[in-house]
Amino acid sequence: MARVLINFAHPALEKSRVHSQLLRVVKNIPGITFNDLYEQYPDLDVDVAREQKLLEQHDIIFMQHPFYWYSAPAIVKQWIDLVLEHGWAYGHTGKALQGKYFSNIITAGGAEHSYQPDGHHGHTVHEFLLPFIQTAKLCNMHYAAPFVIYGVHRQDISDIQEDTAQLKQVLERLRDDKFDLSPLPGLENLRQILQLPAQTR
Numbered sequence: 001m002a003r004v005l006i007n008f009a010h011p012a013l014e015k016s017r018v019h020s021q022l023l024r025v026v027k028n029i030p031g032i033t034f035n036d037l038y039e040q041y042p043d044l045d046v047d048v049a050r051e052q053k054l055l056e057q058h059d060i061i062f063m064q065h066p067f068y069w070y071s072a073p074a075i076v077k078q079w080i081d082l083v084l085e086h087g088w089a090y091g092h093t094g095k096a097l098q099g100k101y102f103s104n105i106i107t108a109g110g111a112e113h114s115y116q117p118d119g120h121h122g123h124t125v126h127e128f129l130l131p132f133i134q135t136a137k138l139c140n141m142h143y144a145a146p147f148v149i150y151g152v153h154r155q156d157i158s159d160i161q162e163d164t165a166q167l168k169q170v171l172e173r174l175r176d177d178k179f180d181l182s183p184l185p186g187l188e189n190l191r192q193i194l195q196l197p198a199q200t201r
Contacts (some may be wrong), residue, residue: 001031002177005058006105008049009037009073018107019066021160025168026064030149031175033058044078051083054188056096060144060174062133064105070121070128072104080135081098089139101181104132105147105167112150114130126188145187168193173198 006026010019026035035054041047041080057062065072083089088096113129114120125148126133136143147170149163170190173179178198187193 001175002060003033003058004031004062004171004180005033005035005054005107006062006064006174007035007037007076007079009063009076009079011038011075013038016066016107018149018155018160018163021164022064022167024104025164026171029168030170032171037079038073041075044077046073046079046082048082048085051079052058052088052096054098055083058100060101060103060139062103062105064146067106067108067125067128071131084135084139095140100123100141101144101184102132102136102139102141103144103146103184104129105190107149107152109153110150111154112148115150117134127193129175142181142185142199144181144184145192147190166194169194 002094002160006021008023010016011147013019013023024035026032033054035051054186056186063072063076065076071077085094097194108115108125110121115125116125117123120127125146131148133143155163170193173193174181179193179196183196184193
């Protein structure tokens with residue numbers, strides 16, 4: 001089984017319809033480690049040693065967060081700045097994360113068509129996620145396609161339940177290690193792995 005870590009960051013979870021539903025499911029999936037960054041570090045004083053140990057213990061690492069201002073809540077940047085140290089995560093001797101998979105689970109207010117070159121936001125989600133993609137590359141990790149939930153402001157409960165069920169299936173497939181992970185960086189949305197054939201690796 002692959003070891004999956006979710007680093008969750010939402011500074012106003014009580015106001016979130018979607019993430020609150022996602023968490024009810026994600027936190028209860030056997031074999032998935034859930035790490036709530038704001039709960040652990042309300043003052044943003046990140047425990048670097050704790051976080052590095054968690055990263056070392058897992059094969060697939062997700063940052064789960066709302067897509068705030070085309071990026072992530074502040075603690076995610078704080079986490080990256082402090083935890084991914086030179087000489088540990090990158091640099092000549094920084095090999096601790098080599099070969100691991102890194103990605104995002106994000107919710108966006110805009111519809112999918114608005115995240116296109118000719119759409120309202122003028123760029124794709126992948127383009128906005130370039131800092132995460134390059135961070136993975138610098139740290140010798142593979143950046144897997146993100147799991148993106150679009151148009152959350154217009155979702156009703158059935159939409160949220162469908163997305164929650166799909167995320168659960170995706171995480172379970174990753175955890176169960178039933179297929180070749182190498183195509184993941186080339187996908188548009190991680191939920192596409194549900195169409196990949198299962199196999200024994």
